[in-house]
Amino acid sequence: MSLSYPPNNSILIIYFAVRVKDLFETGKEYPWSRPKRCPRCKGIRLWGHGFAGRYFQGFVQRLWVKKYLCPDCKSVHTMRPSTHWRRFQSSRFVILRSLLYKIRRNKWRRSLPRQNQQYWFSGLIFQASRQKNIKLPTVEVIGELLRGSIIPVSHSIHCECLRL
Ligand SMILES: [Zn+2]
Structure with missing residues (x-):
C-alpha cells in the first residue's frame, strides 16, 4: 500500500482508442472494453458504473463515455477517447x-x-x-x-x- 494514492472516490481518466464519431453513432451501446486492471490499485475487479456526458467539438449534444468503479479502492474511472485530452473538446x-x-x-x-x-x-x-x-x-x-x-x-x- 502506497500513501501516495489520491483520495478515495477521486476520478481517474483512462484514455482509450475510441473514435468520437463512433461514440456519436452508437451512444451507450458503444462496446467499451473493460480495463484489465484498476489504474490506481491494480485490482482486477472493475464494475460498470454508468455513463458521464462529455462535450466534443463538432457535436452539439453531449456524448456518453463509460465509467467503471473499482470495488477494492472505491475509485471511479472515466473512459476517454485517446484522440482527446482531458478537459479539451477539440482533438x-x-x-x-x-x-x-x-x-x-x-x-x-x-x-x-x-x-x-x-x-x-x-x-x-x-x-x-x-x-x-x-x-x-x-x-x-x-x-x-x-x-x-x-x-x-x-x-x-x-x-x-x-x-x-
Ligand atoms: Zn482500485
Whole structure:
C-alpha cells in the first residue's frame, strides 16, 4: 500500500482508442472494453458504473463515455477517447496543428476560432515556462512535454499526466 494514492472516490481518466464519431453513432451501446486492471490499485475487479456526458467539438449534444468503479479502492474511472485530452473538446490533432502553425508562421489558423487557439497557446506558454523554464515555446518543447506525459496546452498547475 502506497500513501501516495489520491483520495478515495477521486476520478481517474483512462484514455482509450475510441473514435468520437463512433461514440456519436452508437451512444451507450458503444462496446467499451473493460480495463484489465484498476489504474490506481491494480485490482482486477472493475464494475460498470454508468455513463458521464462529455462535450466534443463538432457535436452539439453531449456524448456518453463509460465509467467503471473499482470495488477494492472505491475509485471511479472515466473512459476517454485517446484522440482527446482531458478537459479539451477539440482533438489533439486539431490543437497540435494550431500550435505548430502559430510557432512556425506566427499566425492563427483561419479555419479555427481565434479564441480557442489563443487559449491553447497560452496554456503552452504556461507549461513551457513551468516545466521547462522556457518563455517562447518551440516545436521541440511541445515534443518534450508530450514525451514527459504532460498535456502541453493545460492551464492546470496540478499534474496533468496522461494515463495511457
Ligand atoms: Zn482500485
